[in-house]
Amino acid sequence: MQTSSEYEVYLGQWINWSRGPVLGATLTMTRSNGNLLIGFLAFFVAVVGARFWRITALLLHFQNSTDQASDGLHHQRQAVLRNASNPDEGVITLLDLMLSWRGAASRPFRRLLLPLIVSSCCVAAFTLAGGFSSSVQFSDDLGSEVLLTGKNCAMSYFPDTGTTRDYEALYYPYLAKQKGSAANYASQCYTNNTGGILKCGTFVQQRLPVKANYEADCPFKGGLCKTNSSNIHLDTGYLDSHAHFGLNTPPEQRILFRKTLHCAPLFTEGHKQVFNVSRDKSYTRYYYGDSTDFNLTSRELYQRNYTYQYTNDLREHNPSQMSGYTMGVQAYFKGANNTPMTDESNFVPIPELDVPNANTYVVFRSGNSVRFAEKTDDLWYQATTPAGVRVNLNSAADDIKEYWMDEVASPLGCAEQIQFCNPNLPEDDEARCTPMTGVFDDEDYPELFKDPDAKVRFAYIVQAIGQPGLSGLLLNLGAQSLTSRYGVTQGLQGPMPGNQWKKDVEHWMSTIMTADQASFVSQATGPTDPAVKLFYRGPENESEQRLCQSQKILSNEYASFSILGLVLILAIGGLIVTISMSLEAVLACISRRLYGQMTYAQLEWCTNETLQLQRLVQEELGLGTWKNATGSVPITLPGEQLGLLDLRDREHPRICRPEAAKRDFTGHNDNDEKGVRYRLDGISIDDEEKFDLKTILSDSSGDWKI
Known part of the structure; x- marks a missing residue:
């Protein structure tokens, strides 16, 4: 018997009548190209899963949005829903919130249960979908059904x-x-x-x-x-x-x-x-x-x-x-x-x-x-x-x-x-x-x-x-x-x-x-x-x-895929990606048409984004002249300097104005060589020639003094 690799196989689209004219629409390609297609489908499903999570996270964020004063757990939950890029990250961060706020906030488990379930379901569903995406290939242990060209028929x-x-x-x-x-x-x-x-x-x-x-x-x-x-x-x-x-x-x-x-x-x-x-x-x-x-x-x-x-x-x-x-x-x-x-x-x-x-x-x-x-x-x-x-x-x-x-x-x-x-x-x-x-x-x-x-x-x-x-x-x-x-x-x-x-x-x-x-x-x-x-x-x-x-045979040298399966994966996945990418803009447009302005939930969604949260902190210190405050990337005027970290307490860093970082100093760190001096931003000043000193600082041994 000839092996399947010795036959000339038709590459392209054809109908496998074992499954009918719709389910049997088949695409045959070489095994190497088939492996690439399977890899792409798995990657595409992962992308779709991340975008589907963004849709569900937005809906959960809107559901929990309120203009009433709330505790830290509420605001952190909103921040997680806004900034977790995929459901895996959402699950991990929400679990961390649940453990961290245990005993420090009211009913943390109950308040985080719904988003945790939703994110977990997204992880499970799209992990399975990624695995089952390969099922669009018509194959078993013996190979895929392929069609012979019949070029030398006799x-x-x-x-x-x-x-x-x-x-x-x-x-x-x-x-x-x-x-x-x-x-x-x-x-x-x-x-x-x-x-x-x-x-x-x-x-x-x-x-x-x-x-x-x-x-x-x-x-x-x-x-x-x-x-x-x-x-x-x-x-x-x-x-x-x-x-x-x-x-x-x-x-x-x-x-x-x-x-x-x-x-x-x-x-x-x-x-x-x-x-x-x-x-x-x-x-x-x-x-x-x-x-x-x-x-x-x-x-x-x-x-x-x-x-x-x-x-x-x-x-x-x-x-x-x-x-x-x-x-x-x-x-x-x-x-x-x-x-x-x-x-x-x-x-x-x-x-x-x-x-x-x-x-x-x-x-x-x-x-x-x-x-x-x-x-x-x-x-x-x-x-x-x-x-x-x-x-x-x-x-x-x-x-x-x-x-x-x-x-x-x-x-x-x-x-x-x-x-x-x-x-x-x-x-x-x-x-x-x-x-x-x-x-x-x-x-x-x-x-x-x-x-x-x-x-x-x-x-x-x-x-x-x-x-x-x-x-x-x-x-x-x-x-x-x-x-x-x-x-x-x-x-x-x-x-x-x-x-x-x-x-x-x-x-x-x-x-x-x-x-x-x-x-x-x-x-x-x-x-x-x-x-x-x-x-x-x-x-x-x-x-x-x-x-x-x-004439059909089975072959492991080629791969046959369901065209219907490919179309459904790409169409449904493409629709989810499109909705995810355009949903915020569509909701904003609807709000402006109905109310003449964005709702509180929409504004909270915008401002809970990482770059907007950074803007809020800097702007609260009076730093920067900001534009695009409800967009995806807020920016300042050219050359404006923003705040630095206050490292006087390395277990509790804060943001301070730039001039405060130049005016105040801290002594040595127990983990550094004794006598080395630092600014508030942690930069050594031993080698600087001039200082605008407002404070006299010495070490405990009295070996040096400024």
């Missing part, structure tokens, strides 16, 4: 120029490689195997649902099955072309697909015969219907009166060869209306094996020289024939008995069916679904879709998944499709469960489903090997081109 077909050598040397090996990748994916991603190295996050569904019945009846007639009540029947149910296969289309353009596989081990009694070629060479022939083969010399098909044959001599004469399983498959295909497709089939089953409206397979598995470490009663792997003993070198225990398979080529019969439905037709409409059938041709069911675009869409989907799955899988992979092979080491099959054959069939179905998922993606991306482009064609009309550009 569908398989059989060209007139293709030779037998082209098929055998190029096309069939390419298909085998694809089936091998599908088998590897199924082994890891359709099971609970967590130790694999493959990523299971390419398809929109990691695995397709398959309902398994392990106690199914026999799919064939005439007592062919070894058991009539313990066979396996696998059914996918109705799979949606959009939800399960990732073809991004609105509901009215979707198609349903269903596949079933019904398998059972077959009796060989009465259906096999040993055929001797010479004294030391023989074959076992199995008779479940006549087979056909291709004569490479005459290049003609010829008929055989048996289904399959396999040598009996490997165990006796060549035990060191073929130390693994081999498989052969005979297939009989049925088209619409139970029509036999003998030209595409390689055998014609006996009547008991012929399932109506289904492809019929007989899968032969040979053990060759594989020995079994234990007897097994598995109905397909049955091994009870003694094969000798192996010396136990690791202990004094008895030697290990080993066993051969009872059949040189054990047969397993399977019936495969597929079905398509138009989900937009009423459920009681007989034309809603095609009959269950084997091989599918979209032209056989013209009543299912009548719109020209729908017919093209139907043909596109049939091209991807409407062909027989089991025959292609087994012909390409052979014994590599068996899960039992993982237990074979140096020709010895380890212990296996009694239902091993069912595990194999389940793995086949999982591999077929994976191959179907991959087929949708590969149609949108085209073949990965340039050598096989001969067997693929590009889209022939606009409808096919749109389908090529409608």
